[in-house]
Amino acid sequence: xxxxxxxxxxxxxxxxxxxxxxxxxxxxxxxxxxxxxxxxxxxxxxxxxxxxxxxxxxxxxxxxxxxxxxxxxxxxxxxxxxxxxxxxxxxxxxxxxxxxxxxxxxxxxxxxxxxxxxxxxxxxxxxxxxxxxxxxxxxxxxxxxxxxxxxxxxxxxxxxxxxxxxxxxxxxxxxxxxxxxxxxxxxxxxxxxxxxxxxxxxxxxxxxxxxxxxxxxxxxxxxxxxxxxxxxxxxxxxxxxxxxxxxxxxxxxxxxxxxxxxxxxxxxxxxxxxxxxxxxxxxxxxxxxxxxxxxxxxxxxxxxxxxxxxxxxxxxxxxxxxxxxxxxxxxxxxxxxxxxxxxxxxxxxxxxxxxxxxxxxxxxxxxxxx
Numbered sequence: 001x002x003x004x005x006x007x008x009x010x011x012x013x014x015x016x017x018x019x020x021x022x023x024x025x026x027x028x029x030x031x032x033x034x035x036x037x038x039x040x041x042x043x044x045x046x047x048x049x050x051x052x053x054x055x056x057x058x059x060x061x062x063x064x065x066x067x068x069x070x071x072x073x074x075x076x077x078x079x080x081x082x083x084x085x086x087x088x089x090x091x092x093x094x095x096x097x098x099x100x101x102x103x104x105x106x107x108x109x110x111x112x113x114x115x116x117x118x119x120x121x122x123x124x125x126x127x128x129x130x131x132x133x134x135x136x137x138x139x140x141x142x143x144x145x146x147x148x149x150x151x152x153x154x155x156x157x158x159x160x161x162x163x164x165x166x167x168x169x170x171x172x173x174x175x176x177x178x179x180x181x182x183x184x185x186x187x188x189x190x191x192x193x194x195x196x197x198x199x200x201x202x203x204x205x206x207x208x209x210x211x212x213x214x215x216x217x218x219x220x221x222x223x224x225x226x227x228x229x230x231x232x233x234x235x236x237x238x239x240x241x242x243x244x245x246x247x248x249x250x251x252x253x254x255x256x257x258x259x260x261x262x263x264x265x266x267x268x269x270x271x272x273x274x275x276x277x278x279x280x281x282x283x284x285x286x287x288x289x290x291x292x293x294x295x296x297x298x299x300x301x302x303x304x305x306x307x308x309x310x311x312x313x314x315x316x317x318x319x320x321x322x323x324x325x326x327x328x329x330x331x332x333x334x335x336x337x338x339x340x341x342x343x344x345x346x347x348x349x350x351x352x353x354x355x356x357x358x359x360x361x362x363x364x365x366x367x368x369x370x
Contacts, residue, residue, distance in 0.1 A: 011121030022331040023124070023321055026153045027106060030126050030315060033152040037145050039104035039128050044085035046107070050075040052084050057303055058273025059084050066112045078110040081272070082127060083297065083312060090131050091304035100132035106317075119289070120318055127294070127314030134298060134309030136245050139278045140252030146292055146313045147258045150282060153320055154329045158284035158291070160261050161221070163268035164246055165275055165295075167230065168217060170238030175210030183273065185214070190269040194218055218267030224250050224259075230266050242277070249278065274300045280313065286326030291319045337363035 008014060015023060050067065053059045060080040067077050079085055082105055094101055106126035113121065128145055130138050143160060150158055168189070172182045181204060188197035194215060201211045213233065220230045224247070231243045246264060253259050270279050270293070279295035294313025301308045324331060338357055342350035354364040 013120065018333065019321075021333040022324075023317060025331055025333045026321060026324070027124070027126055027317055029152040029154075030149045030317075031104065031106060033149045034104040034126075034128050034145065037102070037128075037141070037148075039102040039145075042086060042089065042103040042105050043107070044079070044082065044089055044105070047076045047078050048085055048088070050077050052088055053077055053080060057084055057300070060111065060272075064111055064113045066110050080109055080111050082107070082109065082125060082314060083129065083272075083274070084300065086129050086312075087131075087297070087300045087310065088304045090129075090308070090310075091301050091306035094131075095306045097132070100130060100138070102128070102130055104128045123319075124317040125314045126317055127312060129310060129312035131301070131310040132308050133311075134296075136248035137252055138309075138311055139245070139296065140249045140256070142294060142311050142313055143249065143253060143262070143280055144256040144258055146280065146282060146294065146315075147256075147261045149315060150284075150292065150320070154324055154331060155284060155291075155320070155327075156329075157327070158261065158282055159263050160280055160282050161263050161265045161268060162246065162249065162278060162280045163265045164242035164278055165269065166242040166277055167234075167239045167266050168214075168269060170236045170240075170242060171210065171213050171217060171234060173238060174234075174236040175206055175214065177204075177206070186269050187271075189214075189218055189267060190271055192218070192267075220266035221264060221268075223263060226264050226266070245278065270295060272297075278311065282315075284323045284327070287319055287323045289319065291316060291323055334363070337365040339365050339367065341367055341369040343369050 053065060055062065065077045065080055067075055070076055086103055086105065090101060104127065106124070108122050109125050110122050128142065130142055143162065147160055168186070169182060172185065177185065185197060185200060188194070188200060197218070198211065198215060201214065216233060217230070220226050227243050227246055231240060234240060250259065250262065253262055268279060268281065274297045275295040276298045277296035280293065281290035282292035283290055292313055292315040294311070296309070296311040298309040301310060340350050340354050350366065354366045357364040
C-alpha cells in the first residue's frame with residue numbers, strides 16, 4: 001500500500017494506557033459484584049447466524065447489523081446485543097435444568113448505525129441474566145444487582161427508572177388496537193415523540209377517551225406515588241396487574257435498602273420487541289443516554305425451542321466511563337510497576353530481583369539503564 005493507515009474507521013477507537021487500565025478496573029469491580037450475587041460467567045460467540053437477531057426475534061433492525069457470509073453461504077452477523085445469544089445458549093445447553101439459571105457476561109457488541117450522536121459502533125458491555133424465574137422478586141434481584149453494580153464502579157448520583165410494558169399494552173388492548181398498531185405506536189412512545197403518537201392515534205380513529213389514556217401514560221413518571229395515580233387511571237386487568245407487580249418490586253427493593261435509587265416511568269418502552277414486562281434504565285449526570293438498561297423477556301427462549309421466563313440487564317462500560325470522567329470520580333487502578341534498571345554488569349542480578357518481586361505479586365518493569 002502506498003499510504004499507511006493510521007486512523008480507525010468511523011465509530012470505533014483505540015483505547016490504551018491509563019484510560020484502558022481504568023476501564024478494566026471498573027469492569028472488574030462490576031464483575032465482582034455480579035459474582036457476589038451468585039452469577040456465573042458465560043461466553044458466547046462474537047458472531048452468530050442472522051436468524052438469532054432476526055426481526056421475528058425482536059432485536060436490532062437488520063439495517064443496523066454488520067452482516068457477512070461464511071464459505072457455505074450462510075448469513076452471519078456480529079452481535080449487536082448479548083441477550084438473544086445467551087437465550088439461544090441457555091435453550092440449547094440448559095434445556096433440562098429445573099433450577100433458575102444466573103449468568104453474567106462481558107464483551108463487545110456492534111451496531112452499524114449512522115446515527116452515532118457521540119456513541120461508538122463497537123461498545124463494551126457487561127451484564128447479567130436470570131433465567132427460569134418469572135416472579136417479581138426476580139425482577140427486584142436484577143434491579144438490585146444493576147444498582148449495586150453501578151455503585152461498585154464509583155457512581156453515586158444515578159436513578160434506575162422502572163417501567164412495565166404491560167401497562168401500555170393493557171390500555172392498547174382496551175382501546176382495541178391491533179398488534180401491528182401497538183408496534184407502530186410503541187415506536188413513537190419509545191422515543192418520546194408524543195406529537196407523532198397523538199397524530200397516529202387520530203389518524204387511526206382511536207376514540208378520544210383512549211387517546212387520552214395512552215398519552216397520559218407517557219407522563220406518569222416519578223416516585224412510588226405515581227404508581228397509585230397510574231392504578232387509578234385504568235380499569236383493565238392487564239394494566240392493573242402491571243402496577244401491582246411494580247409495587248411488589250418496590251417493596252422488595254426496600255428490603256435491599258436501595259429504594260432511594262428507584263423511580264418509575266409508565267411511558268418508558270424499549271426499541272427491543274422481545275421485552276414482555278418490566279423494563280429498566282439507569283440514568284446519571286453528564287450522559288444523555290442510559291448507562292444501563294434491561295428488562296423481562298419471557299418469550300425469547302421459546303424462539304429457540306425452550307419456554308422459560310427470563311430477565312436481565314447490561315451496562316455499557318464506555319458510557320459508564322464517560323459518566324465517571326465527567327463527574328470527576330476517580331477510579332482505582334493497579335499501582336505502577338516497580339522500575340528496575342540494569343547494566344551489562346548487573347543484568348542477571350536485576351533479573352532475579354524482578355522475578356522475586358513478580359512472584360510476590362508486585363509488578364516489575366525491567367529496563368536498561370541509560
